Amino acid sequence: MDTTGTHGARWRAGLSGAALAVLAACGGGGSSAPVVEAPQSCSVADQNVWLRDYMRDWYFWYGLSPSPDPVAYTSVDSYFQALLYPGPAQGTTSAFPADRWSFTQPTAEHELFFGEGKTLGYGLFVAGLEILDHPEQPLRVRFIEPKSPAALAGLQRGEQILSVNGRPASELAAANDFSALTPAAAGDLLTLQVRNASGDRTITLVAGVYDLTPVTNTSVVNSGGRSAGYLVLKDFVDQAVPSLESAFSSFKAAGVTDLVLDLRYNGGGLVSTASTLASYVAGSRADGQVFASLLYNDKHSSSNASYRFASLASALGVSRVYVLSGQRTCSASELVVNGLRPFVDVVLIGGTTCGKPVGFLPIDNQCGTTFNVVNFESVNANNQGRYFDGFQPTCAVADDLDHPLGSPSEALLAGALQYAQTGTCPPVQAQTAHALRLKATQRRTPMRSTEPGEHAGMVVR
Structure with missing residues (x-):
C-alpha cells in the first residue's frame, strides 16, 4: 500500500483503542491495523494464549522464534521473553541479530506519552551508558526536560550526581542500576547529592506528570x-x-x-x-x-506501506x-x-x-499492558x-x-x-x-x- 498523507490514518487494534506502530521517528499512516481478539479473560493462562496467537501472526520473526507451550509459564512477562527471536542458530547465517527491542509497558504510560505528549517522571537524564565500564568516572547530568521536576529544582546539564537515594553513583554505575530514576507513581521521591562549581547540595525531587518539550x-x-x-x-x-x-x-x-x-x-x-x-x-x-x-512479515505483506x-x-x-x-x-x-x-x-x-x-504496531491486550513487538523493518x-x-x-x-x-x-x-x-x-x-x-x-x-x-x-x- 502506498500512502502520501502525513497525519492521516490512525492504527486501531480489534477491540482495543489506538495501536501505535513504534519505529522511532518515522511517520505516516495508512497500513492495515492488527485485528486481534482480546483474551478471553485477564488470567495469566488466557493472556499467554492470546500472546502466543498474536506473535504467531504479527511478529516479524514469527518463523524464526520459539513457540513454547504457554501453560508452562506462570507470568505473562516470562512467556513474552520466551517468545522473542534469539538470533541465528549456531551454524546458520541470518541477516537479523537477536530481538533486543521488543518490550512491554503499562498501557496508561504508552497513551500518556504518545497520545497526550506527557510523561510521568523526574525529567533527569544522566550519562550512565558512558560510565558502565568506568564506574570510577563521575556520573553527570546530560539532559533535563524543561517542564519537569528536575528543571524546576534548577538541575542543569553537566552537574555531577554524587548519590541517588543514598547510594553512591559509582555503585549504581558498577551495578548498571539506574532504576531509581524512574518513579513507580506520582509523588515518589528522589533524593540526590549534586556537585557543581559552586559546591555540593542535596535536592529532593517529587515525581509528577509533566508536558514533554520535544x-x-x-x-x-x-x-x-x-x-x-x-x-x-x-x-x-x-x-x-x-x-x-x-x-x-x-x-x-x-x-x-x-x-x-x-x-x-x-x-x-x-x-x-x-x-x-x-x-x-x-x-x-x-x-x-x-x-x-515499512515491510511486514509474509503473512501481512499487504500491509506494506510507503x-x-x-x-x-x-x-x-x-x-x-x-x-x-x-x-x-x-x-x-x-x-x-x-x-x-x-x-x-x-x-x-x-x-x-x-x-x-525495525518498528512496532503497539497493541493493548485489554488487560493493562501494551506490547511493543517488532512488526516490520524499514528501508x-x-x-x-x-x-x-x-x-x-x-x-x-x-x-x-x-x-x-x-x-x-x-x-x-x-x-x-x-x-x-x-x-x-x-x-x-x-x-x-x-x-x-x-x-x-x-x-x-x-x-x-x-x-x-x-x-x-x-x-x-
Whole structure:
C-alpha cells in the first residue's frame, strides 16, 4: 500500500483503542491495523494464549522464534521473553541479530506519552551508558526536560550526581542500576547529592506528570561567515510538529546556509513526525519521493506501506544536513538519516547510532499492558535498510557535558560548524583520553536503554 498523507490514518487494534506502530521517528499512516481478539479473560493462562496467537501472526520473526507451550509459564512477562527471536542458530547465517527491542509497558504510560505528549517522571537524564565500564568516572547530568521536576529544582546539564537515594553513583554505575530514576507513581521521591562549581547540595525531587518539550532548542548560529540553523529534537511525537514549523519558518526567514539537527538523545517515536522533519530538510529535491517503506512479515505483506516526502512551504531544501548523533540516536531518528540519504548529503557528527531499522504496531491486550513487538523493518527509497550495527559518524566526537546544548563551543555543534566551513573533522588528538575510551567501549544498546525514563522506537499509528 502506498500512502502520501502525513497525519492521516490512525492504527486501531480489534477491540482495543489506538495501536501505535513504534519505529522511532518515522511517520505516516495508512497500513492495515492488527485485528486481534482480546483474551478471553485477564488470567495469566488466557493472556499467554492470546500472546502466543498474536506473535504467531504479527511478529516479524514469527518463523524464526520459539513457540513454547504457554501453560508452562506462570507470568505473562516470562512467556513474552520466551517468545522473542534469539538470533541465528549456531551454524546458520541470518541477516537479523537477536530481538533486543521488543518490550512491554503499562498501557496508561504508552497513551500518556504518545497520545497526550506527557510523561510521568523526574525529567533527569544522566550519562550512565558512558560510565558502565568506568564506574570510577563521575556520573553527570546530560539532559533535563524543561517542564519537569528536575528543571524546576534548577538541575542543569553537566552537574555531577554524587548519590541517588543514598547510594553512591559509582555503585549504581558498577551495578548498571539506574532504576531509581524512574518513579513507580506520582509523588515518589528522589533524593540526590549534586556537585557543581559552586559546591555540593542535596535536592529532593517529587515525581509528577509533566508536558514533554520535544523541540527544546532552536537558534541561528553565526560562525566563520556562515549561518547555521540549529535544532534539538528529543521526541518524535505529534506535539513536535507546530514547533518544527515555527523553527523552519524562522530558519528560512533568516536565510540560513547550513542546518544542524541535534538527535543525540532522540530514541525515536512516530514515523509521521519523522517524515515531517525529513520533508522540512529535503524540500523540493524530494517532494513526493519515498521517505521510508515499512515491510511486514509474509503473512501481512499487504500491509506494506510507503511514506512519502511532503511539500511544505517552510522547507529549507538543503543539499547537506549535519546530524549530531550518538548511541541514543535510535529508531525513528535513524529513519530520518536513512530516509534522507538518497536525496541529501547526511553528515553525522558524534558517535555511532544504536542500530534499529525495525518498528512496532503497539497493541493493548485489554488487560493493562501494551506490547511493543517488532512488526516490520524499514528501508529507504533505494531499498537500503538493515543497519543493525548503526550508522558510523563522519566525524567521531565525544559528547561534551561541559557546555550547554546549542553553545557554539559545545564539541558536537562545534564539529558540525567546522565541517561546514572547512570540510574537515576536529582533530582526534584534541579529545580527551576518557572520550577515546568511551568510543572504544561504545556498544549497541537495546531500544529500552539501561537508563530509564526515555521512550525509544519506531511507531506507526
